[in-house]
Every structure is written in structure tokens, then in C-alpha cells.
Amino acid sequence: xxxxxxxxxxxxxxxxIYYKRKRGVFGEPFWALKDVSFDLYQGExxxxxxxxxxxxxxxxxxxxxxxxxxxxxxxxxxxQASLLSLQLGFIYYLTGxxxxxxxxxxxxxxxxxxxxxxxxxIKFSELGExxxxxxxxxSSGMAARLGFSVAFQVDPDILLIDEVLGVGDAEFxxxxxxxxxxxxxxxKTIVFVSHHATLIQQLCNRVVWIxxxxxKAEGDTASVLKEYHQFLHLI
Numbered sequence: 001x002x003x004x005x006x007x008x009x010x011x012x013x014x015x016x017i018y019y020k021r022k023r024g025v026f027g028e029p030f031w032a033l034k035d036v037s038f039d040l041y042q043g044e045x046x047x048x049x050x051x052x053x054x055x056x057x058x059x060x061x062x063x064x065x066x067x068x069x070x071x072x073x074x075x076x077x078x079x080q081a082s083l084l085s086l087q088l089g090f091i092y093y094l095t096g097x098x099x100x101x102x103x104x105x106x107x108x109x110x111x112x113x114x115x116x117x118x119x120x121x122i123k124f125s126e127l128g129e130x131x132x133x134x135x136x137x138x139s140s141g142m143a144a145r146l147g148f149s150v151a152f153q154v155d156p157d158i159l160l161i162d163e164v165l166g167v168g169d170a171e172f173x174x175x176x177x178x179x180x181x182x183x184x185x186x187x188k189t190i191v192f193v194s195h196h197a198t199l200i201q202q203l204c205n206r207v208v209w210i211x212x213x214x215x216k217a218e219g220d221t222a223s224v225l226k227e228y229h230q231f232l233h234l235i
Contacts, residue, residue, distance in 0.1 A: 009037035009079045009158065009189060010063060015072035016213075017058055032058040034213035035072075040158070040191060045184050047204030048193040049111065055213045056193045060160045063191060081190075082107055082156035090143065092136040096127055099135050100150045107154045115151040123177075125149035126172070141172075148176055158189045184224055197225050 014229050015036045018029040018048045021228060033055045040063075048056050053211070056144055061067050062074060064083040084107075090099045104114035114121075122131050125145045135143055161180070184190060184203060194200055200221065207224040209217040 001151055007041075007077070008215070009042050009077050010040040011073075011077075012039075012062075012191070013073045013075075013077040015062065015069045015074055017055075017062060017067060018070050031213055032071065033062075033069075034099055036210065036213070036215045037072075038208045038215055039219045040189065041186045042189050043205055044205045045188075045190040045192060046199040047062070047207040048191060048210060049195065049197065049200050049225070050210035051195055054210050055074055056195075056210055057162055059164050060193055061212065063158070079148065079157035080108070081158035081160055082154050083160045083162065084151040086155070090135055095134055096125075096131040096138070096146050100131075100146060103147065103150045104153065107151065108156065109154060114150075114153070120180050121149045121153060124175075145172055152179060152183075159183065160220070161190065161192045197228065203224060 015033055016031060017033040018031045021028040021030050036055075038046075039096070041117065048057050048059060057207065058067070062069060063075070064081050066083070069075070090103060097118065100118065101111060101114045104117070105111060109117075123130070124224065125131075125142075125148070127142060129144060130142065131146075131208070135146075159182055186192070190201055192200070204221050207221050208215055209219075209228050211223050216231075217227050
């Protein structure tokens with residue numbers, strides 16, 4: 001950890017978040033997160049690993065400021081955190097260009113900022129003239145490429161990424177992975193959520209393992225992944 005990383009930019013202490021299930025008159029609470037604690041430091045790439053359904057996406061929404069904890073404490077030291085979410089705000093009867101503007105604005109950019117970045121969005125997404133066709137005419141891969149291209153034009157203090165590498169075909173997947181690695185080398189503060197240990201190992205300096213809404217382990221990538229793999233082999 002370098003000298004600027006002694007103080008965390010985000011801190012979670014015994015955080016819990018529940019949703020109301022629609023059963024009965026009042027609804028039963030479902031605890032997506034039960035007891036999660038860790039710190040995020042400036043300039044690091046922190047991996048969040050865990051099986052599907054253990055609360056990883058809920059955790060990212062908390063860190064982005066979209067939701068608040070029902071118990072415990074979440075502290076942001078004044079940094080802007082943005083959730084990179086593919087196809088955020090897409091409306092399928094609008095064109096790719098119109099959706100790019102809306103999606104960028106949802107992520108915190110101003111309309112004129114998105115328009116200024118439009119050439120870069122079109123170039124990276126490789127959509128060409130399809131940018132002015134309705135999203136409804138796109139394949140799922142084309143829509144994913146546009147979503148990824150818009151999201152990576154946002155430049156927040158903290159970038160929160162939820163399972164987005166590998167979108168589109170193999171060539172675009174490699175290109176998006178290279179862009180992700182460039183972000184990491186630029187000393188950007190990143191949180192990367194995945195259940196793929198290989199990507200976590202390639203990209204992350206440190207890892208938090210979430211299981212059943214609880215932070216089970218936190219530490220260097222190799223040690224936490226070893227513990228995670230040992231747990232999976234017991235199932």
C-alpha cells in the first residue's frame with residue numbers, strides 16, 4: 001500500500017441491507033447483505049468475489065449511493081462513485097445515439113458532455129451507422145457494446161464494475177478487457193465484482209469474499225482466492 005492509501009476512501013462496518021418480500025400484509029424482509037465490513041483505498045483495484053445471489057450487486061448499489069444500509073455504517077470520504085452498468089436507462093424505441101445520451105446522463109454526465117464524447121462512443125462500440133437506428137433493432141451484443149462504450153466515458157473518482165467484461169464477441173471482449181487494464185494502470189480506484197476467479201486474479205490488488213450476505217474474508221488476492229476455492233471444493 002503506498003503513502004496515499006493509508007486512509008480509506010470508503011468504509012463499511014457491519015452493513016446490512018434488506019428488501020421487503022410481498023408476502024402477507026406487511027411483507028417479510030429478505031436480507032441481501034447481513035454483515036459486511038471492509039475498506040476501499042485510493043488507487044487500488046478491489047475485487048468482490050462470491051457466488052451468484054450472495055449480495056454482490058446490492059453491495060455495489062450501496063457503494064454508488066443508490067441505496068442506504070438498514071444497519072451498520074457506510075462512510076464515503078467525499079468521493080464520487082459511479083456504477084458501470086450496461087444499458088443503464090436504455091429505451092428500446094429510441095436510437096442508439098439517443099440512448100447513449102440518456103445513459104450517460106443517468107451516470108452523472110451532462111448532456112453536452114455526452115455529446116462531446118459521442119464520436120469516441122461510436123468508434124469504440126463499432127456501431128457505425130447503426131448508432132442512429134432504434135435499439136430494438138440491435139442484437140444483444142450490439143446493445144452491450146454500446147452500454148460498455150458509454151459507461152467507460154464516465155470518469156468518476158471511484159469506478160464500480162459489475163460483471164461487464166466479456167460483453168459482445170471475442171474480439172470486443174478482448175478490447176474491453178484491455179481498456180479495463182488501462183484504467184487500472186492509470187491509478188484509478190476501482191471495485192470489480194465477479195464470480196470468475198480468473199478475472200479477479202488478473203485485475204485486482206486485493207479481494208473481499210462475500211458469502212450469504214456476509215464478508216467471509218478480506219486480503220491479498222492470492223490468499224482470499226485460495227480460501228474461496230477451498231470453500232467451493234467442500235460443496
